[in-house]
Amino acid sequence: MKTETVEEVAAIDNRPALQPFDLGLGRLSDPLVGRAIELIWREAQLLDDKDYEAWQTLYTEDGKYVIPVDPDTEDFESSLNMVYDDARMRHMRVTRLVQGYSMSAVAAARTSRTISRFTVEGITEDTVTLRSAQVLVGFKRDRFQMLGADLTHRIRFTGDDARIELKLIRLVNSDSAVNASGFLL
Amino acid sequence: MTSPTSEKAGGFASLAAGDRVAAQLYTDPEIFDWEMEKIFYSTWVWVAHESEIPEAGSFKMSHIGLQPVIVNRDRKGNFNVLLNRCRHRGASVCEVPKGKANGFTCPYHSWSYSLEGNLRGIPYPDGYEGVTEKRDLPLQRLRVESYNGLIFASFKPDIEPLEEFLGDAKIWIDRFMKQGAGFPVKVQGEHKFRFNGNWKIQLENTTDGYHFPIVHRSWMASVDAETADMLSFMTDENAVTHALGNGHSVAVMVPEHVDLEEDDGTEELQERFRHIIDELSKTMPPEQVRRIIRSMHGAGYNLNLFPNLSLSMSFFRVLRPISVNETEIQHMALGLDGGPESVNRERLRIHEHFQGPFGFGTSDDSEAWDRVQRGAVANPDMPILVNRGLGREVTVDEGWKTSHVTDETGMRESYAMWKRMMSDEN
Known part of the structure; x- marks a missing residue:
């Protein structure tokens, strides 16, 4: 994945460029960032609780939920992904997960996920882009499953409201075998 | 309880009738080992579609049964299927799933092979003088044939032509x-x-x-x-x-x-x-x-x-x-x-x-x-x-x-x- 230079980050931020030795630390205390992290953790809890109907309300109408196969691509439209959901697909996915016809969803693993290692990738007046690391542990029928991923969330703020405009999940094994599961990342 | 091994004494044939098969076919590790030998290493196995290796030098990693192979297209446009195993001490010579290369070099002692699998170079060759000849140690090549873009390989050199099998x-x-x-x-x-x-x-x-x-x-x-x-x-x-x-x-x-x-x-x-x-x-x-x-x-x-x-x-x-x-x-x-x-x-x-x-x-x-x-x-x-x-x-x-x-x-x-x-x- 492309790493922005300090100048490019500053351009996204619309703030003065940081000095080269400055890692951009301190921005986690920005109030918008705090609200974004709170939303990301709330999302994680809803997913572990499998409360998918509440989960989908966290997204903006044009929000994208993406699990790519190719670890480097930014062009999800012309690539094969594991998940490339707009609102319509997300809605169908949630319906499928809760309606009881899907045997894998009915028998899905219990999961517990931890998201940490937050870094601020960009802040504008009404968006915050955060990268983080996620470790998910699942358990089903005597087996543990572990899935590691690098996450990017872009959160859009409208007044008091905060919603997810993009969630990009880059699994550490995305281009190798990823086992089917009845839950969401 | 029937032991799989005792069943096999009568031959595997007894495990599959026309309308039913023994459940051991899913669960017996010994049957699995025999399947590798008698099926996967004895017939045509699909390894690639030609669009996956579009140009001279294009390659992909694949498998036949449990064995790792490299499938590539050489400069003459022929498809090669090579065992992904150095002839020296057995290391895999390729761990890139897909790409383009002039050949394959073992990372252990830098033995290098051409797209056709021929051993081209051995570093510090004086130690092999009078011991071994490069021409005797190519990567193992498998039989390869393709039909309408589908590339198949076989460990059996004398296997029937692919088109007959299909x-x-x-x-x-x-x-x-x-x-x-x-x-x-x-x-x-x-x-x-x-x-x-x-x-x-x-x-x-x-x-x-x-x-x-x-x-x-x-x-x-x-x-x-x-x-x-x-x-x-x-x-x-x-x-x-x-x-x-x-x-x-x-x-x-x-x-x-x-x-x-x-x-x-x-x-x-x-x-x-x-x-x-x-x-x-x-x-x-x-x-x-x-x-x-x-x-x-x-x-x-x-x-x-x-x-x-x-x-x-x-x-x-x-x-x-x-x-x-x-x-x-x-x-x-x-x-x-x-x-x-x-x-x-x-x-x-x-x-x-x-x-x-x-x-x-x-x-x-x-x-x-x-x-x-x-x-x-x-x-x-x-x-x-x-x-x-x-x-x-x-x-x-x-x-x-x-x-x-x-x-x-x-x-x-x-x-x-x-x-x-x-x-x-x-």
């Missing part, structure tokens, strides 16, 4: 490739996943029309009415499975899409593709637009090629046995090489909807196969039944045993081949 399946391979609608078919990307079950559970599933409305009910509920209707084959008497010989079979789910070049003009194009129809119509004649749109869901059938490949509607299903109770599956999405970008994208979205670890179909298939493996350990004396439709099976003019697509004709064909190969004295 037999009547060739007709169905040719029809399958017509979904390119005038363009060559290309692999656009792939999903890969593993399930906790024996490889033959997945082999069976490819021609199992019976499970479709049950296991895939949630997918059916999510697609548009026209697509759901297209796959409503349960009571369609034209939806049939043919046994094609040599373990191959074909399950026809959409009879009107068996040959995509045949079009009586009565079929309405699916409304879900309206935006693409409108876009293509700006530059293409209506017949060509119609041909491309009718091919969007692929061919109207799953063609199961024994032992590891299926041409399934609009994708390739490749199975790779890992152990007696673990199997890796690749679902390769197909597109039109040089075709309209919007069509290829739409095909990717259709693939994502059903296939892959988070697809609306694959997740449920995988769960069903896990459940077979878990249940099959209970009382190994109880057979696995593949007798559905035996009472209504007929032989059609082509000589193919045929029954309804929900019947188990395809599985019986696979197991007949399994039995033949496992009983083979060679």
Whole structure:
């Protein structure tokens, strides 16, 4: 994945460029960032609780939920992904997960996920882009499953409201075998 | 309780009857080891599609049974399948899944090999003077032949020609490739996943029309009415499975899409593709637009090629046995090489909807196969039944045993081949 230079980050931020030795630390205390992290953790809890109907309300109408196969691509439209959901697909996915016809969803693993290692990738007046690391542990029928991923969330703020405009999940094994599961990342 | 080893004393043949097989076929590690020898290392195994290695020097890593191979295209345009194992001390010479190279160099002591597998260089060669000759130590080369873009390899140097092995399946391979609608078919990307079950559970599933409305009910509920209707084959008497010989079979789910070049003009194009129809119509004649749109869901059938490949509607299903109770599956999405970008994208979205670890179909298939493996350990004396439709099976003019697509004709064909190969004295 492309790493922005300090100048490019500053351009996204619309703030003065940081000095080269400055890692951009301190921005986690920005109030918008705090609200974004709170939303990301709330999302994680809803997913572990499998409360998918509440989960989908966290997204903006044009929000994208993406699990790519190719670890480097930014062009999800012309690539094969594991998940490339707009609102319509997300809605169908949630319906499928809760309606009881899907045997894998009915028998899905219990999961517990931890998201940490937050870094601020960009802040504008009404968006915050955060990268983080996620470790998910699942358990089903005597087996543990572990899935590691690098996450990017872009959160859009409208007044008091905060919603997810993009969630990009880059699994550490995305281009190798990823086992089917009845839950969401 | 019957021990698998005692059963084997009477030969593997006793484990597979025409309409049933012993459950040990899923669970006995010794049977699995013999299957590698007598099936995977004794027949033609699919290793690549030519679009995956498009240019001189293009290569991909693949497997035959448990053994790693490299498939490449050399400067003469020939396909080579080489064991991915240095002749010196056994290290793999390639760990890049796909790419382009002039040759392969072992990372351990830098022995280097050409695309054809010839040993080209040994560092500090004085230690080998009078000991070994480079020409005696190429990477092991396998027999390679291709048919209509499908590349197969075999460990058996004296195996029958590929076309003989494919037999009547060739007709169905040719029809399958017509979904390119005038363009060559290309692999656009792939999903890969593993399930906790024996490889033959997945082999069976490819021609199992019976499970479709049950296991895939949630997918059916999510697609548009026209697509759901297209796959409503349960009571369609034209939806049939043919046994094609040599373990191959074909399950026809959409009879009107068996040959995509045949079009009586009565079929309405699916409304879900309206935006693409409108876009293509700006530059293409209506017949060509119609041909491309009718091919969007692929061919109207799953063609199961024994032992590891299926041409399934609009994708390739490749199975790779890992152990007696673990199997890796690749679902390769197909597109039109040089075709309209919007069509290829739409095909990717259709693939994502059903296939892959988070697809609306694959997740449920995988769960069903896990459940077979878990249940099959209970009382190994109880057979696995593949007798559905035996009472209504007929032989059609082509000589193919045929029954309804929900019947188990395809599985019986696979197991007949399994039995033949496992009983083979060679």
